[in-house]
Amino acid sequence: MTTQSKQTLLSDHVDVRMLVTGSDPGEDRADRNTIVQLDPDHPGFRDQEYRARRNRIAQIALAYRPGQAIPDAPYLPEEHQVWRRIWEALEPAHRDHACSEYLSCIERLNLDRDHIPQLSEVSRKVQSISGFRLEPVAGLVKPRVFLESLAQGVFLCTQYIRHHSTPLYTPEPDVVHEIIGHAVTLASERLAELNRLFGEAVRRTTLPEPLERLSRLYWFTLEFGVLREDGKLKAYGTGLLSSAGELAAMGQAELRPFDPDAASLHDYDPTQYQPVLFCAGSFESLHQQLRDYLVRW
Numbered sequence: 543m544t545t546q547s548k549q550t551l552l553s554d555h556v557d558v559r560m561l562v563t564g565s566d567p568g569e570d571r572a573d574r575n576t577i578v579q580l581d582p583d584h585p586g587f588r589d590q591e592y593r594a595r596r597n598r599i600a601q602i603a604l605a606y607r608p609g610q611a612i613p614d615a616p617y618l619p620e621e622h623q624v625w626r627r628i629w630e631a632l633e634p635a636h637r638d639h640a641c642s643e644y645l646s647c648i649e650r651l652n653l654d655r656d657h658i659p660q661l662s663e664v665s666r667k668v669q670s671i672s673g674f675r676l677e678p679v680a681g682l683v684k685p686r687v688f689l690e691s692l693a694q695g696v697f698l699c700t701q702y703i704r705h706h707s708t709p710l711y712t713p714e715p716d717v718v719h720e721i722i723g724h725a726v727t728l729a730s731e732r733l734a735e736l737n738r739l740f741g742e743a744v745r746r747t748t749l750p751e752p753l754e755r756l757s758r759l760y761w762f763t764l765e766f767g768v769l770r771e772d773g774k775l776k777a778y779g780t781g782l783l784s785s786a787g788e789l790a791a792m793g794q795a796e797l798r799p800f801d802p803d804a805a806s807l808h809d810y811d812p813t814q815y816q817p818v819l820f821c822a823g824s825f826e827s828l829h830q831q832l833r834d835y836l837v838r839w
């Protein structure tokens with residue numbers, strides 16, 4: 543499977559390896575606005591216009607202060623085209639593989655399929671439903687910063703979109719993953735509650751090893767969680783729901799019964815489709831079990 547065809551995310555908000563790479567291990571106070579450096583194999587690496595636009599969008603986040611209105615990101619017509627192309631691939635995949643909680647949230651948010659919606663507009667809609675706000679960040683942030691903000695009902699979102707040459711692939715979470723993945727699930731009161739409880743659990747966690755366990759648990763639930771619905775395998779994890787490739791591949795994964803302890807101890811490789819997924823018996827049992835686990839953490 544080549545990098546270009548697997549249409550997955552190379553890393554995400556809770557990828558604990560970011561704690562080691564590109565950050566000073568002695569630095570405790572994490573900066574939520576570290577700009578992502580594009581690797582030489584990034585699809586946009588040689589596109590100077592794309593890189594300039596990424597920097598302009600990053601500047602919005604760098605200048606942003608909590609509580610302010612979120613400035614609009616400047617998207618080009620070819621970027622709106624990427625958004626349309628992604629919806630064309632995702633809508634049938636959602637019909638087949640998304641859990642009903644997610645599908646009802648998608649309906650509630652009624653997102654624009656033709657133009658990339660601005661964070662400010664999506665944030666207003668989500669806040670009116672679950673109280674969660676979206677705030678812009680320039681790029682990936684350290685897992686602790688990302689997770690702790692959830693305790694305050696804040697979801698840190700990137701605003702840039704992936705390079706137009708690879709509409710179905712991104713090596714890092716972009717506005718597609720943030721909006722079609724996370725923002726939609728935050729329009730579920732129960733999924734918003736689980737996000738908030740993750741943040742509160744992280745706040746009570748000081749040592750690196752338990753923080754890694756919470757990051758892995760987030761990965762195997764709110765990013766890559768699956769469950770059974772009417773006997774069928776369905777996704778509730780945002781890494782799956784924002785990628786048609788991931789949704790198509792999830793049926794090939796080895797399914798293990800959802801067990802928060804086991805998930806928190808299971809390592810993963812973010813550069814591949816997930817070979818192991820943890821499957822809950824239903825949305826209700828997932829919500830109850832994960833909620834209880836996080837409250838007791």
Ligand SMILES: [Fe+2]
Nearest residue numbers: 554555765780
């Ligand atoms: Fe994510």
